[in-house]
Amino acid sequence: MSKKSEVRTRKGQLIHTFGPGAMQVNKMGISMIACGLDYWHTENGSQKSLDIAIIKRFKIQDARLERKLGVSHFRSPPDSIIIHNEIKVSSPLPSIRFPLWHICSNTSCQRMKASSPTLEEELKCDSCGAIMYQSRFISVCPSGHIQDFPWFNWLNTHNNSACHEDTCKLKMIGTGSSSSAGIKIKCITHDSRPVSLAGVFQTKKENGIIYESTFSEKNIKCHGDSTWINIADTQCEQPLVAALRQATNVYFAKTDSSILIPLEGNNKDKEIDEAFENLPASDIDLINAFEEIDSKIKISSNYFSGKYSDEQLESYFSGKENIDNVPSSETEVEYRYQEFNHFLNDNAEGVLVTKTLPVNSFEDWFSDFFSAVTQVKELTVTNAFYGFDRLQPQTSRTIDSYKKSLWKSVNSESNWLPAVKVYGEGLFLEFRIDVLNDWSKLFATKASFKDLVISASQSPLFDKVGTLTPEYLLIHTFSHLLINQLIFDCGYSTASLRERLYVSSSDDTTMYGLLIYTAAGDSEGSLGGLVRMAEQGKLEHIVKKAIESSNWCSSDPICREIGEQGGQGPNGMNLAACHNCALLPETSCEIFNSLLDRGVVTSQHLDNTGFFDSLLNAN
Known part of the structure; x- marks a missing residue:
């Protein structure tokens, strides 16, 4: 390169x-x-x-x-x-x-030609010598495959011809058109009838899933190309769909994040792991070459000179084998519940440094709504990538199927994923469960909320949310309003602050909290600006300002009215929430700036359908 x-x-x-x-x-x-x-x-x-x-x-x-x-x-x-x-x-x-097909930039020529995938130079037209540019049309399938637009298949199905890339040359007509209907292709070898690309993007869906496309109607099938790893799945039966190569639906990254917390794991396993990593590379490769645990134990005992017993080595390799092969069945709620519990306790040192503050030390009204405040002085966040979707996010694919699409050859050396680790600080708030539950029963009867629940349940974007509840809508919206208010006081930019929500109504994992954190701190873990905002005398002022901001938007009354009448934003997934009041940069929000409503924080008429209505009524 x-x-x-x-x-x-x-x-x-x-x-x-x-x-x-x-x-x-x-x-x-x-x-x-x-x-x-x-x-x-x-x-x-x-x-x-x-x-x-x-x-x-x-x-x-x-x-x-x-x-x-x-x-x-x-x-x-x-x-x-x-x-x-x-x-x-x-x-x-x-x-x-990619894509390999190019079109001549000379408007009087516009011939088409495929290039090599490893070509680094600009491609020139064989006919006129002008520079050729890559086609903006490609094709993808819901399984994640991607390939060039099937130009010859499209031409042949319309002209009942048998043109082929090896014997024919194509030409494009009308590249300046703003719609696909105005763009046509023809075979100049046979001087064929020009064929329009009209309707090429059309698809049919059932329950939000694409089951047919313009290509599949014409029996144009997916080749199963995984171009990025140079393999093909010839058995792919998913419909091939036309797309623009720079469209946002061509790539949906699948990522997961985690707050690093202290673990009570087997300390001996950790010790063996460190000793194992310090062995020479050739010795590690030799141990890994054995599949049977007994063989691994036998050869490892020689390297460690009897420092660890066979039982200890067996425990280590057995645990390693389980990690290597089987993704945990732990739910997202259970995963976050572990973090939630750590934020409710003091941790003076380690990977997560927290300090709880007594709620009764804040102003009297504060304890009416919140039950815990924690300064998160140091935290470490791991953001990992494990795959991607095309066309639309999927809910039926397994983590293993995603991981396999990242490797050409899956073996013992491919048992890792890309990730970045960032350090930051934050503040944690827990809502009062009793007050929250009483309010939730009242808000759940609103027609606009019921409609939002139905819409959210039909979108694969919110599969981690589960069934949308008033509690989730409240904590998520309040989180956005609080972030917008914090930027005026803590010194960080809006894009540097992020949310992590802890919401569950299950008996075993009941939690109603939120973490506002920053991953923009230095490598020591904290710059302190956000942590200080959780102190007595400061936090109450910030929270009250955030609550008051929910009662008015510069787009009102339109913002409120649209929310009551069916929602706004992409697919109507927000009620009273727009760019002028409750939206954040995409990197700050966990669920794509969706499932927001200022009405859960304070209602328009302060009639107690908003969680904090009583606070504004008291003023």
């Missing part, structure tokens, strides 16, 4: 927007698709792995998230140039050109 074709990308983007299988454009205007994880942490973009001592520098450990996603560890994206033993090691992440 030459310098002129490279794209400099932040590590955080590589596990979100531009991960394996995603496209981005380099400075030459060439669209490229990022290759799979087989090419991460390799020399010069090949499949030759870096020295294990180098790889260790990029390893990230988070035992809970490892169990949840079924991997042995995580790795941060490699640097393009790594200094090891005073030697520069090149480890760029390779990509290939």
